[in-house]
Amino acid sequence: GAVVSQHPSWVICKSGTSVKIECRSLDFQATTMFWYRQFPKQSLMLMATSNEGSKATYEQGVEKDKFLINHASLTLSTLTVTSAHPEDSSFYICSVVGPRDEQYFGPGTRLTVT
Amino acid sequence: AQSVTQPDIHITVSEGASLELRCNYSYGATPYLFWYVQSPGQGLQLLLKYFSGDTLVQGIKGFEAEFKRSQSSFNLRKPSVHWSDAAEYFCAVGAPGGSQGNLIFGKGTKLSVKP
Numbered sequence: 001g002a003v004v005s006q007h008p009s010w011v012i013c014k015s016g017t018s019v020k021i022e023c024r025s026l027d028f029q030a031t032t033m034f035w036y037r038q039f040p041k042q043s044l045m046l047m048a049t050s051n052e053g054s055k056a057t058y059e060q061g062v063e064k065d066k067f068l069i070n071h072a073s074l075t076l077s078t079l080t081v082t083s084a085h086p087e088d089s090s091f092y093i094c095s096v097v098g099p100r101d102e103q104y105f106g107p108g109t110r111l112t113v114t
Numbered sequence: 115a116q117s118v119t120q121p122d123i124h125i126t127v128s129e130g131a132s133l134e135l136r137c138n139y140s141y142g143a144t145p146y147l148f149w150y151v152q153s154p155g156q157g158l159q160l161l162l163k164y165f166s167g168d169t170l171v172q173g174i175k176g177f178e179a180e181f182k183r184s185q186s187s188f189n190l191r192k193p194s195v196h197w198s199d200a201a202e203y204f205c206a207v208g209a210p211g212g213s214q215g216n217l218i219f220g221k222g223t224k225l226s227v228k229p
Contacts, residue, residue: 002157004157009155034216041222042221043118043204043218043219043220043221043222044204044217044219045219046216046217049216093157093158095157095158102160103160103217104157105150105157105158105159106157107155107156107157108157
């Protein structure tokens with residue numbers, strides 16, 4: 001069964017609005033979660049590392065004020081895309097680091113900004 | 115710069131035929147190496163990984179991969195492809211000894227299977 005869930009699986013929003021994506025670890029507590037972004041026909045690009053109880057660590061070039069990450073509990077991390085623009089349209093994937101340091105990926109959330 | 119190259123964007127094979135997906139990497143040292151499969155609506159699933167030791171690695175679903183240091187390659191193989199293998203395949207590298215979380219991915223190879 002699924003180890004990681006994401007909600008919603010697909011969302012459409014208007015330019016200028018904000019949208020929140022949830023990532024849940026279903027089988028174990030996760031102190032670390034990762035957020036990736038995947039453009040069509042491109043590889044996954046790590047956006048940020050989400051640490052429970054502390055601030056997220058963002059990769060170079062990722063705007064922390066635009067992509068707000070909150071890791072409020074050991075089973076939930078959220079990514080909020082603020083003031084969304086059409087260029088933010090992408091596939092967002094989270095992953096969870098398991099107890100043996102292995103990585104489990106969520107099914108992804110497709111964001112379309114109109 | 116660290117990078118992963120998957121030269122083939124799309125491959126089509128007949129069901130029952132053998133398969134090889136190519137992966138080359140550029141890394142300062144021998145990295146940890148991974149192959150993932152992504153099916154529509156599903157999260158990436160780990161097929162196999164190489165950390166050290168035997169350079170031929172067996173994975174799930176009948177897949178194997180061979181690490182060749184001299185060629186900086188980690189090609190994925192399967193002797194007989196099934197229709198259910200149609201999916202997108204990603205090669206990834208990670209820092210040796212580090213967390214498996216921070217990975218560098220290739221752009222993926224889409225596999226189509228002809229009946």
